[in-house]
Amino acid sequence: AQRVTQPEKLLSVFKGAPVELKCNYSYSGSPELFWYVQYSRQRLQLLLRHISRESIKGFTADLNKGETSFHLKKPFAQEEDSAMYYCALKPITSGSRLTFGEGTQLTVNP
Amino acid sequence: EAGVTQFPSHSVIEKGQTVTLRCDPISGHDNLYWYRRVMGKEIKFLLHFVKESKQDESGMPNNRFLAERTGGTYSTLKVQPAELEDSGVYFCASSPHGWGTDTQYFGPGTRLTVL
Numbered sequence: 001a002q003r004v005t006q007p008e009k010l011l012s013v014f015k016g017a018p019v020e021l022k023c024n025y026s027y028s029g030s031p032e033l034f035w036y037v038q039y040s041r042q043r044l045q046l047l048l049r050h051i052s053r054e055s056i057k058g059f060t061a062d063l064n065k066g067e068t069s070f071h072l073k074k075p076f077a078q079e080e081d082s083a084m085y086y087c088a089l090k091p092i093t094s095g096s097r098l099t100f101g102e103g104t105q106l107t108v109n110p
Numbered sequence: 111e112a113g114v115t116q117f118p119s120h121s122v123i124e125k126g127q128t129v130t131l132r133c134d135p136i137s138g139h140d141n142l143y144w145y146r147r148v149m150g151k152e153i154k155f156l157l158h159f160v161k162e163s164k165q166d167e168s169g170m171p172n173n174r175f176l177a178e179r180t181g182g183t184y185s186t187l188k189v190q191p192a193e194l195e196d197s198g199v200y201f202c203a204s205s206p207h208g209w210g211t212d213t214q215y216f217g218p219g220t221r222l223t224v225l
Binding site: 004086096098 | 141143154158169201205213215219
C-alpha cells in the first residue's frame, strides 16, 4: 500500500521569504510524485511532477528516495502563491490511481 | 478547450435519499477517475474507467455507490441511499490515452452535503 504524508496542515510565511512544503511517502515500488495546487475558487491543477524535473512558477521539488521525500520549495514566496497544496503519488508500473496527502494550506502574508 | 465539468456544483440531500453526480471529461480522454475528499481527510481514489470499462474500482467504499460510463463519454456516480458520512467533495478527473501515463485534469468538484 502507498501512503503520502504532509505534516503541516497550515503554513504561513511572509512575502519574499523562502517556503518549503514537506511531503513524505511510503511505497515499496517505484513511485511517480506530483504536486497539485488548488487556488481559491479554482480547480485542482498539476503544479509539477518529479519526472519532468522542471520549475513551475518558481517552485521546485526533488525526489529523495533515501529519505522518501518530495518537498516543494520556492526561494521567494509571493502573495499569489497562497493556496492549498497537495502532494500525490502514483505507482510507475501499475495502475494510475493517485494517492494524495491531506494537503497544506499555504498563506503568504504581505 | 473545455475542461472537465461536473454537475451539480453543490447538492444538499437528506439521509436516505438518492443523489446522482455527473462528470463530463475532456473530449477524447479515455481515462476517467472519481475521487472524493471527506471533511478533514485526504482526497481518496474511488474508481477508474478506461472508456466504458471499470479498470479499477477498489476505492469504492460500499455497494451504495454505483458508477457508470455508458458509451465511454460522460460518467455518473450514484449514491443510494445516502448516509451522513458520504458528505464531502467529489472530484472527477480525466486523462488521455495510455495506461495512466498522462496528467490527470480535475473538474471543479461537487460538494455533497447529507443532512
